[in-house]
Amino acid sequence: MKQRWFWGTFFLVSAIVLITSQLGIFSYHVGIWTLFLTIALVAIIVTSLRNLIMSSLVFAIALLAIIYAKPLGITALVPWTILGAALLLSIGLSILVHPRWHRAYSHHNWHGHYNHQQPDADTETIHDPNVNLTISMSNSIRYIHSTDFDGANLHVSMGGAKIYFDDVRLRRAEATINVDLSLSGVELYLPRTWQVRLNVNNSLGDIKVNGTPTSAGPVIYLQGQLSLGQLTITYI
Numbered sequence: 001m002k003q004r005w006f007w008g009t010f011f012l013v014s015a016i017v018l019i020t021s022q023l024g025i026f027s028y029h030v031g032i033w034t035l036f037l038t039i040a041l042v043a044i045i046v047t048s049l050r051n052l053i054m055s056s057l058v059f060a061i062a063l064l065a066i067i068y069a070k071p072l073g074i075t076a077l078v079p080w081t082i083l084g085a086a087l088l089l090s091i092g093l094s095i096l097v098h099p100r101w102h103r104a105y106s107h108h109n110w111h112g113h114y115n116h117q118q119p120d121a122d123t124e125t126i127h128d129p130n131v132n133l134t135i136s137m138s139n140s141i142r143y144i145h146s147t148d149f150d151g152a153n154l155h156v157s158m159g160g161a162k163i164y165f166d167d168v169r170l171r172r173a174e175a176t177i178n179v180d181l182s183l184s185g186v187e188l189y190l191p192r193t194w195q196v197r198l199n200v201n202n203s204l205g206d207i208k209v210n211g212t213p214t215s216a217g218p219v220i221y222l223q224g225q226l227s228l229g230q231l232t233i234t235y236i
């Protein structure tokens with residue numbers, strides 16, 4: 001409820017700013033597309049701050065600095081200097097500060113798989129053999145419970161997601177998980193028996209692996225795109 005009211009108010013205020021800027025009320029005039037981009041970047045900053053996703057936060061601020069370099073008086077800093085500094089900052093902060101859901105309480109429930117509770121998170125259990133998830137500007141938890149899992153397509157933008165595959169049985173000896181992650185922090189919890197073949201194109205993001213899989217088991221092809229975000233793979 002709080003999240004709905006916040007974003008509703010945010011976009012109402014954005015509409016007011018858009019109208020007043022075109023009326024020339026502000027001393028510094030910006031184009032309409034620049035203003036739309038600014039609103040989107042501010043939304044990313046707010047979401048990143050809430051979930052403590054450092055890479056998204058730093059690069060959103062860096063892009064704002066590039067866009068408004070003239071009024072800020074930093075035109076001497078060429079874009080590549082700002083982006084290079086943002087990359088170093090995001091790496092350092094990602095090491096020091098973990099996304100907020102790392103602090104969530106966890107335990108084993110009576111079924112034997114992990115049960116994690118997270119305040120203000122949208123939670124859902126999915127039983128489909130072919131999983132298609134689209135998560136945007138929200139903090140979400142998804143439990144995949146499938147007896148004939150065949151693959152997944154995961155699209156996450158400007159948000160955070162924890163996705164659990166610990167109660168999954170595969171239809172075949174292999175499966176493919178496609179990811180398209182941008183300005184987000186995503187954690188995948190996978191069985192230790194899965195042999196993951198990682199082929200994710202990483203553009204200014206961070207990929208972490210926690211735990212070690214067993215020496216034998218089904219093969220999972222994890223492939224796709226990661227842009228300005230963090231992907232964490234945890235074996236459980």
